[in-house]
Ligand SMILES: Cc1ncc(C[n+]2csc(CCOP(=O)(O)OP(=O)(O)O)c2C)c(N)n1
């Protein structure tokens with residue numbers, strides 16, 4: 001492997017010829033993969049398959065230069081979603097992908113629409129799809145790479161660069177700028193964003209002046225910027241007499257006109273140029289000798305299509321060091337295809353006739369479409385040698401690009417104080433347990449070393465403070481705590497150092513989830529098993545929701561602690577209520593969500609979360625907590641039931657006609673109502689729900705198992721079994737009641753679901769619980785209604 005910054009001689013003519021063959025091959029394969037999926041493969045449902053031939057075409061030279069010259073095995077790449085087929089074609093050439101998978105583009109089992117870590121195999125470093133997120137993730141991945149290296153937790157491989165190959169429209173996403181600011185604060189290094197600046201998004205050609213601004217923004221954030229506007233042909237033309245005028249004309253040409261002329265071709269270029277510059281003899285001396293196709297080639301010779309120039313510029317940046325670097329590579333969307341430059345080409349597909357012509361031009365014989373060596377100017381052996389000469393062709397490890405790290409032992413019991421008879425909240429309990437682990441004593445030492453916490457400016461108010469005081473704030477540079485040095489009283493001791501274990505973020509919840517995604521993939525990316533914990537106010541999970549879903553989609557492993565939650569944070573502000581989060585927890589895949597009411601349940605669930613995030617078929621976990629202080633019970637719990645989602649506080653009698661079920665901090669209201677209910681209905685049961693998500697997941701999983709002919713009973717079916725067939729359930733949740741109303745479907749029972757379905761009222765708890773029907777009277781009314789049927 002080449003060390004970063006090593007000077008490598010410029011590619012020889014032969015090598016450049018070989019790289020141009022690779023470009024042809026990638027253009028062909030990506031276009032064919034999409035064509036095959038849409039026009040050749042049988043279509044069973046009549047639905048469009050889709051794919052983006054134009055988006056692929058515009059990034060061919062960039063990806064050739066990167067993958068076959070510049071990237072090293074240890075570099076990690078997020079590829080813009082619509083270049084998925086190019087990425088897979090790259091891997092086909094590298095012998096890391098099968099043509100059969102590519103034939104199956106967008107089919108089950110075939111390659112996915114957009115590169116996917118979980119479904120497309122180990123070559124995918126980062127999934128992409130929701131534009132902007134993959135780009136920003138590279139910045140956090142680099143930060144986390146530094147983190148694990150500075151903590152001595154990595155596998156000892158050379159540090160890589162985190163690279164995003166981005167579409168230009170991705171820079172319209174706000175999360176990009178949030179990530180830039182955060183990256184600047186953390187002095188992020190070794191990040192490259194290569195922007196495929198085709199000046200087209202999905203709908204249209206983008207405004208001209210925007211990127212002047214964007215370039216400045218990058219520089220302000222401490223980035224190096226390379227603007228790769230013109231390729232070597234145009235650069236040479238500009239050097240000639242009249243070249244200045246030609247360059248000025250192109251520089252002044254609006255994006256939309258440039259695109260239209262590109263689509264129309266040489267004749268249109270000539271007409272437009274002559275209309276403006278026809279009287280300039282020097283310009284004519286450049287233009288007149290050129291045939292129309294040569295003129296079109298010259299006028300579209302942009303920097304992002306010149307592999308020679310791209311390599312030179314990438315290498316210059318490489319030699320310049322580890323400063324984050326952005327490349328604005330001018331390109332034409334659809335370059336080399338019949339709809340090049342057309343503003344509507346984003347989802348455009350070549351027709352069968354167009355493909356036939358294209359295929360002939362590529363010299364691909366029918367039946368040989370997937371042959372890697374077909375239609376080249378090189379023998380198969382020569383072509384393979386060109387591929388093998390790429391640094392990236394070397395394997396990162398003998399086992400490939402995915403690293404592994406043994407699980408960290410989680411003690412059977414987390415350190416939790418005896419709390420029975422005392423008042424505390426789940427949020428305080430969480431902070432206390434973490435702080436205790438943070439002492440790093442005895443069997444908690446290794447676990448403490450692997451926990452990394454993060455929070456978007458709510459570290460203190462989510463009770464992470466004591467942990468941070470013990471473990472310190474992470475920074476690549478040591479920075480003292482000025483307040484502490486000046487002996488000014490503060491509960492927070494926030495010196496920053498490379499050994500710190502808390503990463504403090506500004507208020508940007510998408511950054512929180514992107515950082516958790518990066519931290520939660522470190523075992524795979526750098527062989528460093530971390531136990532990442534992120535805290536946020538529950539309502540603001542919504543603010544980062546797409547990034548949270550994205551993190552889980554990549555199978556990142558982390559713990560999200562959202563607190564405070566619900567109406568129960570009451571006087572602090574109706575605007576901060578969270579109503580929908582229990583439903584999000586149920587619907588989010590690869591995220592096991594829980595809401596304990598008491599700290600004994602919390603301790604079980606927290607332990608489970610740290611274990612669950614490390615097992616192959618585990619997932620990320622989410623704890624929804626509260627600041628409401630409850631009198632803690634003295635009892636023995638069945639951990640398995642708590643983890644499975646519900647346990648009986650008071651089991652019902654056999655055949656009982658009613659049960660009360662509560663979740664989270666409304667426990668006291670449910671308990672009080674239950675005491676009264678029991679006076680009338682002696683055998684009623686009181687159920688504590690710790691996870692509607694796990695209950696529902698278990699229920700549907702059991703149904704799936706039964707469909708395959710095997711007996712299975714889910715936890716919720718066991719739980720409800722003692723109740724009479726026509727028993728009623730009254731459920732109580734500080735959140736949307738739909739999270740519980742499905743319980744009636746398990747055994748066909750009646751449910752009266754109490755919860756919150758209106759947003760935004762401040763008040764104290766008595767008023768709010770009365771207003772929303774969660775107080776004891778309302779629960780008793782619901783019981784009466786339920787019993788009456
Ligand atoms: C968050 C999000 N919003 C919308 C889309 C739909 N979409 C897919 S591609 C695209 C435009 C992409 O343009 P650009 O990034 O410039 O890519 P290219 O021109 O290279 O295809 C849009 C809006 C998406 N994938 N993600």
Ligand SMILES: [Mg+2]
Pocket residue numbers: 167168169196197198199200201333
């Ligand atoms: Mg674009």
